[in-house]
Amino acid sequence: MDNWIAGIDLDLGEDTPPADDIVESWAFIYVRPAADAAADRVETERDGVRTTLVGAPEQAAVIEAAVDLVDSGVQVIELCGILGPVWADRVIESTGGRVPVGAVSYGAESVALFLNWGPH
Numbered sequence: 001m002d003n004w005i006a007g008i009d010l011d012l013g014e015d016t017p018p019a020d021d022i023v024e025s026w027a028f029i030y031v032r033p034a035a036d037a038a039a040d041r042v043e044t045e046r047d048g049v050r051t052t053l054v055g056a057p058e059q060a061a062v063i064e065a066a067v068d069l070v071d072s073g074v075q076v077i078e079l080c081g082i083l084g085p086v087w088a089d090r091v092i093e094s095t096g097g098r099v100p101v102g103a104v105s106y107g108a109e110s111v112a113l114f115l116n117w118g119p120h
Contacts, residue, residue, distance in 0.1 A: 023076055027052040027069045029062050030080035037065040059087060066091045070099050079103045 028051070032040070035055030042053040052074065056062045059082070066077055076099055079088055088103040095101075 024048060025050040025052070025074045026076040026078070027054060027066075027074045028078045028080060029054045029056055029065055029069075029083070031056055031059060031062070031082055033057055037061050038068075059083065062087060063090060063094045066101075067095055070095045075099055077101045081106050 032055040035057045037056045040055035088101045
C-alpha cells in the first residue's frame with residue numbers, strides 16, 4: 001500500500017492500517033506559566049478526529065501531561081516552541097515510544113522576538 005505524507009511516499013510495511021485509520025486523536029502541548037495541565041485543555045472533534053490542546057505550567061509538567069494523553073488514547077503528540085527536540089525525546093521515552101512525538105520550534109529569526117515578548 002502506498003502511504004503519502006506531504007507528497008513523500010513512505011514504505012510503512014504491510015501492517016500499516018489504511019491512511020484514514022491512522023490518526024483519530026492527536027494533542028498539542030505548550031508551556032503557559034500558571035497553567036493547570038489537567039484543567040487547561042481544549043478539545044475539539046470533527047469528522048471523527050479529536051484534537052486536544054494542553055497548557056502545561058513548566059517544561060517538566062509536559063511529561064505527566066503527555067503520559068496522561070497517551071493513556072487516554074492520543075495517538076500523536078506535537079510539542080510547541082520552547083520544548084524542542086530534547087523534550088520530544090523525553091516525552092518519547094516517558095511514554096514508552098507508544099506514539100510519535102513532534103516538536104514545532106521557533107526559527108532563529110524569531111528567538112529575539114519571543115524573548116522580548118510579553119510583560120516586562
